[in-house]
Amino acid sequence: MISSDSVEYRPDILGDDFEQATLDLPNDYEGQVVATLIRKKAAEPTKKAVLYIHGFIDYFFHTEMAEQFNQHGFDFYALDLRKYGRSYLPHQKYYNVHSLPEYDAEISEALDIIAQEGHEAVLLCGHSTGGLTTTLYAAHHPKHPLIKALWLNSPFYDFNMSTLEKKFAIPKMAAMGKRFPNMLFPSRLNKWYVPSLHADHHGEWLFNLEWKKLRYPLVRLSFVHAIHEAQKEIHQGVRLDISTLLMYSHQTTYPRKFNRDAQTSDVILNVKDMVKYGKKIQGDVTLCEIQNGLHDLVLSEKPVREKVYAELFSWLESKGL
Template structure:
């Protein structure tokens, strides 16, 4: 059973008509006051099915097309901006600062409690990239949760996109250093063209807040490296998923040095071979789906590509959450 929650007061969200949001409050952490933000978009007809979506690193929820696709399929949609991201970032906080991914369990659990209190009894938990890693571990750590009926991982961050030597030596040593010097910055290695390939003012078709989803993020804190590495070690050993799980990824990875077609037709953030490798190590009802010409966030791919994403996703969901 879900926990008893007080009546939630929503306010209009920045995304416009039909979108509402509410702040979730938590005890102070190592930076002080902490909140997360739950965004809601209700389906036109009353339903007992819902989606809880978790964004990726340097990200927040803005994918209205995805929310409305779920609404059309009879799901109420909930997007969660994690602490220190997007709507939830407070002026005294470093963006995206985290020391262990379990910090996010509090807002996921509270969001699920709210969803349950709003008469939903079947939830698709889903996450993109770092959110895919977070939601995979949340589902694995909460087997047979009364609400979670399936998991959709969109290009989950199951491994660093690094060379073998960097993975075996560099990342573990950076992680260890991050235990003692969490605020030390290290080159992120993120491809410079990713956000440029998406934003309407640059080369893409999507409008989002460039302060919350930055065009460039050249340095990451070692605390983030450590948090991801510790979580990935569990994935690499193999986890049991008690709910049907769909892992989606692009059909290829590239690392363009200059602007070109690859930036809008491949994953330029993660190595899709790593995603597939570690998804196959998970046990349970696991299905993989490769999307031709998909970008890192598959629902932001070119129109024909994302139509394929939704076709495959809802075909799977109709079987697993009928």
């Protein structure tokens, strides 16, 4: 366990009272590993905090979300996981993971730091692959003294493929990924998603296009293996002992050219899978559909994300947080 006295914060790239600290982690199959803890404290002292985990090909840049939590009395923390964003090291392959529990080290260390900084209640949050990771972290750490609730933003509970592909192709690719982790396979990620977000294209957000790339046509089979193993556990039905809010868009679409669908729907994952497997989670789970939501709901158009925050903070209040 790291001592909070040894955590050295410095100004973050986001400015405006955002700070970051590097977490040194045990070496892995690529050598040196670090993660980055970002924080923004609320105006008044509080014992409540948020820990946010980003998705695949992503990093934390969501200043509005942090400010929303600050305004509602939460200190805000986020992780850039190993090999992502601020945590990427030159000798590493971007986003390279062989098993999602690899991320438990930085999540656990971040929670230890949050506890040592005087917090007694944490809302754990995850988007997309981060939603899958945080669901399993909560399931594997029941009765955690700090985690009091879980917020899932479009969790990656299944591959967005046909039934036949999911039944036959994915298990075969996952098995190959265990033996040949660096083998590449077409990602099939919709090419309009990131352009729908970035201010230089069709969106309103500024972020680093090296860290959150416009296109990512090929994915390592190690990632397919890691996700498949994690999703198998979700599909069997995990138990959570904390209240959980699962949010998702009202529809999934597959735009081949840029159009209104790219700005009003989930073009990455199938929202029906989120509902299907969300209902299999044992425990207090609330499902919340967001009309015209993007895959990352808090990056949707302003009226849509205002609805996201209204639903979220109403739910948190109902749970005593």
